[in-house]
Amino acid sequence: MNKVILKNVRPFIDGAFQTPTTMNLVEGRWVDESIEGATEIDAKGALALPALFALGLDFQEPLRDDIYTFQNGYTAMRRGGFYGGIYESTANPIDNVQKLSAIQQVFSKSGLHLSILGAFSKHHMCEQLSEMLELASCGVCGFGDGNHLNATTRFLRLAMEYGAMTSKRFFFLPLDLSLRCAGCVHEGDVADVLGMKGIPRIAETIVVHTILETALFLNVPIHLKQITCSESLNLIEQARARGLDVTCDVGLYHLLFDDQAIFNLDSHYYIIPPLRTPKDKEALWDGLKRGVIDAISCNHTPVLRQEKEVNFEDAVAGAISLEVALPAIWSTLVDHVGERRALDLLSFNPAKIASAMPQKIEKGTIVNLVLLDPKEQSQVTPEKLAGAVRNTPLLNAQLPSAIKGSYIHGVWTQV
Amino acid sequence: MSALHIKHLFGLRGVSQSDIRTILDTAMDFRQVLERPVKKVPSLRGVTVVNLFFENSTRTRTSFELAEKRLSADTINFTSSNSSVKKGETLLDTLRNIEAMKIDLVVVRHKGTGVPQFLADNSQAIIVNAGDGAHEHPTQALLDMLTIEQHLGSLKNKRITIIGDIRHSRVARSNLWGLTTMGAQVTLCAPSTLTPRNREFFNGVHFEQDVRKAVHEADAVIALRLQKERMDDSLLPSMREYRNFFGITREVLEQASPSALIMHPGPINRGVELDSEMADSDQSVILEQVTNGVAVRMAVLFLLSGGRASE
Numbered sequence: 065m066n067k068v069i070l071k072n073v074r075p076f077i078d079g080a081f082q083t084p085t086t087m088n089l090v091e092g093r094w095v096d097e098s099i100e101g102a103t104e105i106d107a108k109g110a111l112a113l114p115a116l117f118a119l120g121l122d123f124q125e126p127l128r129d130d131i132y133t134f135q136n137g138y139t140a141m142r143r144g145g146f147y148g149g150i151y152e153s154t155a156n157p158i159d160n161v162q163k164l165s166a167i168q169q170v171f172s173k174s175g176l177h178l179s180i181l182g183a184f185s186k187h188h189m190c191e192q193l194s195e196m197l198e199l200a201s202c203g204v205c206g207f208g209d210g211n212h213l214n215a216t217t218r219f220l221r222l223a224m225e226y227g228a229m230t231s232k233r234f235f236f237l238p239l240d241l242s243l244r245c246a247g248c249v250h251e252g253d254v255a256d257v258l259g260m261k262g263i264p265r266i267a268e269t270i271v272v273h274t275i276l277e278t279a280l281f282l283n284v285p286i287h288l289k290q291i292t293c294s295e296s297l298n299l300i301e302q303a304r305a306r307g308l309d310v311t312c313d314v315g316l317y318h319l320l321f322d323d324q325a326i327f328n329l330d331s332h333y334y335i336i337p338p339l340r341t342p343k344d345k346e347a348l349w350d351g352l353k354r355g356v357i358d359a360i361s362c363n364h365t366p367v368l369r370q371e372k373e374v375n376f377e378d379a380v381a382g383a384i385s386l387e388v389a390l391p392a393i394w395s396t397l398v399d400h401v402g403e404r405r406a407l408d409l410l411s412f413n414p415a416k417i418a419s420a421m422p423q424k425i426e427k428g429t430i431v432n433l434v435l436l437d438p439k440e441q442s443q444v445t446p447e448k449l450a451g452a453v454r455n456t457p458l459l460n461a462q463l464p465s466a467i468k469g470s471y472i473h474g475v476w477t478q479v
Numbered sequence: 480m481s482a483l484h485i486k487h488l489f490g491l492r493g494v495s496q497s498d499i500r501t502i503l504d505t506a507m508d509f510r511q512v513l514e515r516p517v518k519k520v521p522s523l524r525g526v527t528v529v530n531l532f533f534e535n536s537t538r539t540r541t542s543f544e545l546a547e548k549r550l551s552a553d554t555i556n557f558t559s560s561n562s563s564v565k566k567g568e569t570l571l572d573t574l575r576n577i578e579a580m581k582i583d584l585v586v587v588r589h590k591g592t593g594v595p596q597f598l599a600d601n602s603q604a605i606i607v608n609a610g611d612g613a614h615e616h617p618t619q620a621l622l623d624m625l626t627i628e629q630h631l632g633s634l635k636n637k638r639i640t641i642i643g644d645i646r647h648s649r650v651a652r653s654n655l656w657g658l659t660t661m662g663a664q665v666t667l668c669a670p671s672t673l674t675p676r677n678r679e680f681f682n683g684v685h686f687e688q689d690v691r692k693a694v695h696e697a698d699a700v701i702a703l704r705l706q707k708e709r710m711d712d713s714l715l716p717s718m719r720e721y722r723n724f725f726g727i728t729r730e731v732l733e734q735a736s737p738s739a740l741i742m743h744p745g746p747i748n749r750g751v752e753l754d755s756e757m758a759d760s761d762q763s764v765i766l767e768q769v770t771n772g773v774a775v776r777m778a779v780l781f782l783l784s785g786g787r788a789s790e
Contacts, residue, residue: 186716193716197670197724222713226672229688 066091066474067102073435075112075425079404084109087431092474094431103476107435110468114407114423115432117414118149118386119313119361120289121178127155132366136451138174140364140386142477143450145434145470148177149362150418152235154210157183159194161202168203175473179205179418181235184223190215193226200230205418206287208235211336217274224284233285233311233417236275238296239337243267248377250340254323260377263338265293272296276303276310285309287417290361292318292337294347297356311417313361314348316385316393321345321457331372331379332457335363352409353401359414360397362389366453383456387449390434391442391463398438435468442466448479483782487606489595490615491657499621499657505778506625506771512549513774522781523552527582531573531598532609533559533589538745538769539609539619543586546776555582570594571601578602584784587611605783613647619744620653622775624661626768627699630740635662640694640735642725643703643752644673650744651703659683668693670725672714690725691734699740702727702752718751727753732762740764 070087084107090099123137141149151171158164158180171178182199186192188210196207207227209215213236215223224234244263249255251262272288276299279286291297291312303310317335322345325333333339351357365382372379390410397406412422425431442465444458467479482505483498491499512520528547532540540556547554557577568576570589577585584605587595592612599606610616624634631637639658645651645667655665659682666685667674674686687693694700709715732739741753741763749755758765 191713192710193713195716195720198720219713222672226670226715229671 066476067099068471068476069099069102069104070112070435070471071104071106072109073107073112074109075433076114076403076407077425081111081403087112089431089471089476092430092432094425094427094429096427105469107468108437110435110437112425112433112435113145114411114425115147115434115470115472116145116390116411117418117420117423118146118364119359119414119417120363120365121149121151122154122365123151124155124366131368132451132453134170134174136366137364137386138176139450140384141176142470142472142475143448143467143479144386144388145390145436145467146176146386147423147432147472148179148415148418148420150181150205150235150414151178152181152208152210154188154212157186157188157210158199158204159183159186159188161195161198164199164202164204175475177420179420181206181208183208183210184227184234185215185219188212190219190223193223196227196230200232204232205420206233206235209237211237211289212241213237213239213271214241217278220274221278221282224278224282228282228284231285233287234279235287235289236271237289237337238268238271238275238291239263240267240271243270248334248338248381249326250323250338252323252341254326258326258329260326265295265340268292268337269295269299272299276300276308279303279310280306280308286311288312290315290318290337290363291351291357292340292348293344294351297347297351301356311358311413312356313359313414314351314357315361315363316389317383317457318345319348319352319360320392325457326376329376330457331374331376332383332455332459334376334379334381335365335383336381349400352397357409359417360389360393360409361414362386365455366451367455369452369454372455384449384453385456388444388456388458388463390436391465391467392458394436395438395464432472434470436465437468438465440466482785486783487595487599488617488779488783489599489606489608491617491620491653491660492615494617494657494660496660499624499661502621502775502778502782503625503628505782506621506775509549509777509781510625510771510774512777513770519549519551521551523547523550523784525553526584526784527553527555528584528586528780529555529557529577529582530609531557531577531585531587533587533594534610536588536609538772539588542769542772543609543776546773546780549773550777550780552584552780570597574598574602578604584780607779607783610649613649613652615653616649617653617657618772618776618779619650620657621779622768622772623654623701623742623744624657625771625775626742626764627740629767629771630764631698633662634658637663637698638666638696638736639663639699639701640666640668640697641701641703642668642690642693642727644705644709645669645703646673646675647706648703654701655681655684666693666697668725670715670721673709690727690731694727694731694735694739697735697739699742700727700732700735701742701744704744704746705748705752718748722751726751727757729754729756732757738762742768745769
C-alpha cells in the first residue's frame with residue numbers, strides 16, 4: 065500500500081505540530097495533487113512525527129534465526145515507526161567485507177535505512193584488529209564492540225588509533241566485564257535484599273573514564289551506549305568541555321524503570337546494563353533535559369521465551385522495544401523536554417550519530433513518518449510484537465499513547 | 480684532523496649539511512674504487528675495527544665488513560650469540576674487554592636506543608652506529624641519499640616519500656633528518672598505529688595517510704619493510720589490508736613523477752609493502768642501494784678515522 069491519504073493529521077513541520085491537514089502520500093512522497101486509488105485514513109487529529117531512528121538493532125539472523133529474523137526486525141521497525149537504525153550483530157560480527165557485503169545485500173531489500181556498525185576487532189574478541197580501512201571504504205557507519213568490551217587498554221588504544229584513519233565514530237557499551245563478573249542487577253539495596261549478585265556503577269564509570277581519556281588522547285569521535293548514572297554523565301560533560309566529540313544515549317527501559325522493579329523477580333527486567341536506582345533514573349531524565357544525552361536507544365534484543373521463563377539470574381538478558389518505545393515514552397518525554405527535543409532524542413540525533421540524513425516532513429519531498437495518537441492508550445498485546453519473542457517488561461501493559469501506523473519508504477503499515 | 484666536525488656517527492639528527500656533503504662526496508669517490516678490478520685501498524691499514532652486533536644482521540654487517548676490508552682495516556666480528564654476553568656479561572664489561580685489545584673503531588648495532596652514545600661515553604674508540612633500536616641507522620640513510628643523488632643530482636627540493644612502519648623505523652628517522660638537512664621535501668606515510676604521534680620535532684616533514692597523495696609527484700619512494708610482528712602486536716589487522724592501502728603498486732606509483740626511484744632498505748616483503756613488478760622494474764634502484772652501502776660505509780670509516788690514519 066503506497067498510496068495513502070492521511071486526513072485530519074497534524075504533521076511536524078518547522079519545529080511544531082501543525083493544525084490538522086490532509087497529506088497525499090504516493091511513492092514515498094507528500095504531493096499536492098489528489099491521488100487516484102489511494103487508501104484514505106482518518107487520523108483523527110493524530111500527530112505525524114518524522115519517522116524514528118533506532119540505536120541498538122540486532123536481529124540475530126543468520127546465526128540465531130531460531131530467535132528472530134531480519135523480517136521480524138523489519139516488521140517491528142515499521143510497526144514502531146522506525147525508518148532506520150544502527151545495526152550491530154553481536155553473534156556474527158561484521159569484521160570483514162565479505163560479511164559486510166552479504167548483510168548490505170540483505171538490507172538493500174528491506175525498504176529501511178539500516179546503517180551497519182563494523183566490528184573493530186575480529187570476532188569482537190579484542191585480540192586482533194579488523195580490517196577497518198576496508199570496512200569503512202565499503203560503507204560501515206562506525207565501529208563497535210559488540211556490547212562486549214573485553215579489550216585491554218592497550219588494545220583499545222590501538223583499535224581507536226588505527227580506526228582514526230577512517231574518521232568513523234567508535235561505539236562502546238561501557239561495562240567492565242571483570243567487575244560485572246556474574247552480576248545481573250544493580251549493586252545496591254535491592255540486590256542486597258534479594259541476595260543477588262550486583263553490578264556496581266564503577267563497572268561503568270571506570271570504562272567510561274578509560275574510553276574518554278583514550279579518545280581525547282587520540283582525538284577519535286566516540287559514542288557511549290546506554291549510560292545509566294550521573295557519574296558517567298559528568299565524565300562525558302567534562303570530556304566535551306575538553307573538546308572531545310562524544311555522543312551518548314540512554315536505554316529506553318532505563319528511563320522507564322529502576323531497580324525497584326526487580327523486586328518482582330520478573331526476568332523481563334533483566335537487561336544489561338542493569339536498571340539502577342530511582343536516583344539514577346532521575347539523573348538520566350535530568351541529563352536529557354540538560355542536553356548531555358543525545359539520544360534514546362532501543363537496544364532491541366530478542367530473547368526466546370524459554371530463556372526468559374526461568375529464574376531471574378539464569379535468564380538471558382535483554383528486551384525488545386521497537387514496537388513499544390514511542391507510545392511508552394512519548395508523553396512523559398514531551399512533558400520533560402518538549403516536542404522538538406523529544407524528536408531530537410528519538411529521530412534526528414540518532415540519525416546524525418549514524419551519519420544518516422535526519423528526517424523532515426515537507427510537502428513535495430520524500431517523507432517517512434509515524435502516526436501517533438498521544439491521547440489514545442494502547443495495550444501491548446503479544447500479537448503486536450513481531451516474531452515469536454515476547455521479551456519486554458511492557459508486555460500486556462497499557463501505554464499512554466498509540467501508534468496508528470507508519471509510512472516508511474513508501475509503504476503504509478497499519479498498526 | 481678528520482674532515483668531519485663529528486667524532487662519532489651516532490645518527491644524522493644534528494649532523495651538519497657540510498659533514499653529510501663530505502661523506503657523500505667521499506662515498507662517490509669510493510664508488511669509483513668499487514668499479515676497479517682491484518677494489519682495495521690502503522686507507523685504514525693498521526686500523527682495527529670491531530663489528531659489535533648485538534642484533535641479528537646479515538646485510539649491514541656484511542656491508543660494513545666488506546667496507547673495512549676494502550679499506551685494508553683489520554676487522555673483528557663480535558656477535559652476541561657467540562660471545563660472553565650470552566653468559567651474562569654487561570655491555571660495559573664487554574666494551575672494556577674489547578677495548579683492552581687496543582682497537583680503534585667500533586661499529587655497533589643494538590636493540591637499545593642510545594647504545595652507541597653510551598659506548599662512546601665510556602671508551603676511547605670511535606663509534607659508528609649500525610642501528611640502535613628504532614632510533615637511527617645513519618649509514619642506511621646516507622646510502623639512500625647517495626643513490627638518489629646519483630640519479631637525480633642534488634637533493635635540494637627533491638620530493639622524497641617514505642612509506643611504512645615509520646614509528647618503529649630507524650631507517651625512516653635517519654632518512655628524514657638527513658634528507659631534510661640536505662634540503663629535500665620529505666613526506667612520511669603510514670597507518671596511524673605506525674606513525675609518530677608527537678610531531679613537534681618533525682619540522683618541515685609532511686605526514687600523509689593516503690598513499691596516493693603521499694607519492695604524488697614524488698621523485699623517490701622509499702618503502703620500508705613491514706615486520707610480521709606488527710600483526711601480532713595488534714598494530715595492524717592484516718598484511719592484506721596493509722598491502723591494499725599502503726602497498727606500492729603500479730597504480731599507486733602512477734601518482735609519482737614518471738621517473739620516480741623505487742627504493743627499499745631490504746629485505747623486501749614482495750606483495751606487501753612493494754609489488755614484485757615494482758621491485759624489479761626499471762625504476763627500482765634497490766640493488767644499487769646495496770652497492771652504495773659499501774661505498775658509504777667506506778667513506779664513514781675513512782673520514783672518522785682520518786686523523787689517526789694520517790698519523
